[in-house]
Amino acid sequence: MTARVVMVQGCTSDAGKSALVTALCRWLRRRGVAVAPFKPQNMALNSAVTEDGGEIGRAQAVQAQAAGLAPHTDFNPILLKPNSDTGAQVIVHGRAVANLDARDYHDYKRVAMEAVLVSHQRLTDLFEAVVVEGAGSPAEINLRANDIANMGYAEAVDCPVLLIADIDRGGVFAHLVGTLALLSESERARVKGFVINRFRGDIGLLQPGLDWLQRETGKPVLGVLPYLHGLHLEAEDALPRADESKQGARLRVAVPALPRISNHNDFDALRAHPQVECVFVGPGETPPVCDLIVLPGSKSTRADLDWLRRQGWPSAISRHLRYGGKLIGICGGWQMLGRAVHDPLGIEGEAGSSTGLGWFDLETTLDAHKQLRNARGRLAFGEATVGGYEIHCGISTGAALERPAMHLEDGRRDGAISADGQILGTYLHGVFDEPQALAALLRWAGLEQAQALDLRGLREASIERLADAVEAHLDTAALAQLFGLEPVACAV
Known part of the structure; x- marks a missing residue:
């Protein structure tokens, strides 16, 4: 042929x-x-x-x-x-x-x-x-x-x-x-x-x-x-064009538009949900009042962590959590939530270490071998089915991992959830894509009666x-x- x-x-x-x-x-x-x-x-x-x-x-x-x-x-x-x-x-x-x-x-x-x-x-x-x-x-x-x-x-x-x-x-x-x-x-x-x-x-x-x-x-x-x-349809690279505010939105999500943001398609399900307004917050913009902040993946975690600090996000996140808001970190964003990110081999830039945001007892070291796998499992709360994929060089260790966010089918545990239930971290991209996981995470963030949404069906x-x-x-x-x-x- x-x-x-x-x-x-x-x-x-x-x-x-x-x-x-x-x-x-x-x-x-x-x-x-x-x-x-x-x-x-x-x-x-x-x-x-x-x-x-x-x-x-x-x-x-x-x-x-x-x-x-x-x-x-x-x-x-x-x-x-x-x-x-x-x-x-x-x-x-x-x-x-x-x-x-x-x-x-x-x-x-x-x-x-x-x-x-x-x-x-x-x-x-x-x-x-x-x-x-x-x-x-x-x-x-x-x-x-x-x-x-x-x-x-x-x-x-x-x-x-x-x-x-x-x-x-x-x-x-x-x-x-x-x-x-x-x-x-x-x-x-x-x-x-x-x-x-x-x-x-x-x-x-x-x-x-x-x-x-x-x-x-x-x-x-x-x-x-x-x-x-x-x-x-998933955007190839550039952030999606801005949507008009949704009249029926009941939950607001803010995502910092990191200079090296990766896999921002993680937010397609949130952007498509009729009850959710998901906004990307660019440089010089004030982080808005919202129900949920999500730190996205990054191709240059330490550099983007420095950018977050220059943009005033640590104080905005502290204020957000004091008022009862929820926080999620995905992949690089999850690494930023720990105590430190180490890059001794210069995998993502100049070799060195950066102090993390400190919300989890966790340290991450970037390794030359990239983790690439599809994964399925269930959330640690609500028993909802979750599916997605891992693409990361980081190896994370620390006491925070004793409270995993997800239990995967291959026997591994992924991510962490804080003792007070306000903060969640995961290596899993696509965490919002499964209808059950999306509904459970929206309820966790404060949307009690979340409508069902099938992202794959929409695609x-x-x-x-x-x-x-x-x-x-x-x-x-x-x-x-x-x-x-x-x-x-x-x-x-």
Whole structure:
């Protein structure tokens, strides 16, 4: 079996590449095609643990769900997790191999491309179709040399490309024409069509622009996707766009927007819950009065702990607890709640130790070996089922662990809960995702009559809406031809 490979590239970050790949995976699956997602190189602090014990970007885990597959490291062979403004941890086939600055990684790309092509070959041997997601923009000419994320990959495997642009933020025609102009002749030739994303308004008023675009470039517009409100898909990296205050919210949650926040998808269930208002509090913003504060995960725990202190969070947390509020720390946030965080090997930055916030009798030492596992169990209170995944280098010890927050199915105990029941810490990402655990934690935080919420079900419904949008708004006959399928009726 040799798969048909089609790549989606974007004019900008957040143009809709991830969503379109997700939509195409489900559209193909509906047609009975064995399809897999693929992103050669991803830069993101949101990651998922795979069935083969590695980590990949969260977007590829969602795309795997759309394709009816369990997440696998071949879906995202190169993952970059930034730990500073100029450097990142490099993860190859699910395993961390090095911390490199931007210049060193540029030289490393030759090695990274080998890993990309190994995964590409395995997927094309196993599946009938592979839908590939680019990264950023192919027109970033300063990064063209040794490119493995966009046209460098497409040229190496000789695959067609769809170019997507976001009309909601303006400049869509400049984005498409300008991107095309900055490509080489061979790269332009492999762009088989445009998709315009997030349109709202009268399509008739847009039509003259679409006609001009096709005449000017000689490339077809394969369709215009509408702005789909209320999608519940995990953001790849950037914090989600701010939501308006919920009229029916009865519980308020505040999350400090750490400079190196990781896995902020932990809060998707809270943001989706109709009775909860979840706000990210950025630099210079006053921590608001709330019922629950959650310290999130961090790729640079000690640096983000220093940031918390500079922003005045320790005194805000003390005041919050004095008035009966609840506090949760997840992964790096859990480590911050202890007495100290030690990084003798310089895993996350300069080697050294930092004094923690001191709410738990606990110390954490960062180790070169990263803990990667999926986990299930039950909360220590309420007997609610909990599920999630661990991604951390820290090894925590101390008397606080004698009061665990969770009992896991493999016999381990996770996290801690304070003697007064006000503070909870855990290494488990996704702690709010299971309906039972979410309801129990919301009751613990003060929401007695919490409505049920199934986050996976919401995500599945969103994937279906995306596939419906492909059927309704894109040239499915042209898509079928790209993927080597029998012709289908076209809605546009």
